[in-house]
Amino acid sequence: MTQPDILMTAPMQPAVIAALEARFTMHRLWEAPDPAAFLREIGPSIRGMATSTLYGRVDAELIGALRQLEIIASFGVGYDQIDVAVAAERGVVVTNTPGVLDEEVADLAVGLLLATVRQIPAAERYLRAGRWLQGNFPLSPTLRGRKIGIVGLGAIGKAIARRLAAFDVAIAYHGRTKQPDMPYPWHPTLIGLAQACDVLIVMVPGGAATRHLIDRPVLQALGRDGILINVARGSVVDEDALIEALRNGTILTAGLDVYNDEPRVPQALIDTDHVVLLPHLGSASAHTRAAMGQLVVDNLESWFATGQPLTPVAETAHLVPEA
Structure with missing residues (x-):
């Protein structure tokens, strides 16, 4: 044959x-x-x-x-x-x-959140540079008491939520429709979710429908203590607006696994020491x-x-x- x-x-x-x-x-x-x-x-x-x-x-x-x-x-x-x-x-x-790949990406998303909140990569660089000999690493932000907003509660979003439940944090989500049998509050608008939370984890598909979904108004709604985690697609985040928000203190920090023009990462992000950057590792085991x-x-x-x-x-x- x-x-x-x-x-x-x-x-x-x-x-x-x-x-x-x-x-x-x-x-x-x-x-x-x-x-x-x-x-x-x-x-x-x-x-x-x-x-x-x-x-x-x-x-x-x-x-x-x-x-x-x-x-x-x-x-x-x-x-x-x-x-x-x-x-x-x-x-x-x-x-x-x-x-x-759902479980692997969910693991990475939670790991990226912890690394970003507790500034784990910066702390390791501090030790390797011998700076601990001169004094302790600065105190980091905390995950305690935070409200986590998941943008896109699909299979991976649900896997992320299951993991975060063990950290005893409040969880909410935004999607096109409210999902029955979900124990988390649903916000019909992304702005509403950002206003109600201080962490946004982005887990939506790429494409024209979600291009720059995370834009300047969303980042402003997230606020000065806000943290953005993107493990979805780089196109979902307006990178220029994100860089501006990080420079101006509109949000606190970000953890990114994806970028708009991979593998080229904006130098402005690379130069921002407290931002955690990974080379698209979501499913990379x-x-x-x-x-x-x-x-x-x-x-x-x-x-x-x-x-x-x-x-x-x-x-x-x-x-x-x-x-």
Whole structure:
């Protein structure tokens, strides 16, 4: 039986590449010296795609070059790098990798919050520089008595809330709708949540609908004792407004794992010593990345074996035939 042809846009883990090469005829776009010529040559035969944010945008031009494309399997929960509207219009199913990374990202979010509140990275730098010999590290802010607002109470947001409950802090959330059976107060507006809390943890998808959701008015509402934690997408935060808020003391500090133009981080953030900056580590453990890669493989394999992907995104779920 002829193996379906699939395109991998950027390198994934060796185990993922090996698994896909065993099941499909795989073409590596990142190795092509002339990608446009390569796509003209192999494009008519491609039925599936494995992609990730390492590649960049899967846009209308790329989708249009693959006339037989049936499925795009994306590595990661966020899929704002894919033009899903064009895919849906073309009848192309898009899948992502939810569930398998929820706990890892939630762990990182809580760790980033603690590191930011207690200034753990700055304290370590202080010790390594030999400054403890001259005196104690300055007293830090505290998590005690704080009110935590979660922006986006999806699966990861709920996992964060479960962890924070053990710290005996007040928790509230903002989302499009109030969720039944949730024990936390719901705020119908983001401004209202920011006014009621002194920590905001951002956990919403990227894309046009959430671009600069955290803007100057939200930061002003968060206030001078406020802390912003972003483990979602860099585009969700207006970085210029955040830098201004940090400089002016509009908010206290921030902990960031994501940025608007990764891996380029604004020098103004790097130069702000009390801000905690991580290089997009949310799901970056060997265990979780292996599970994410396996789900990419499983989605492609299931689609071509049964016509049923495992985790289609909402915008293309209607394209999946009933089992």
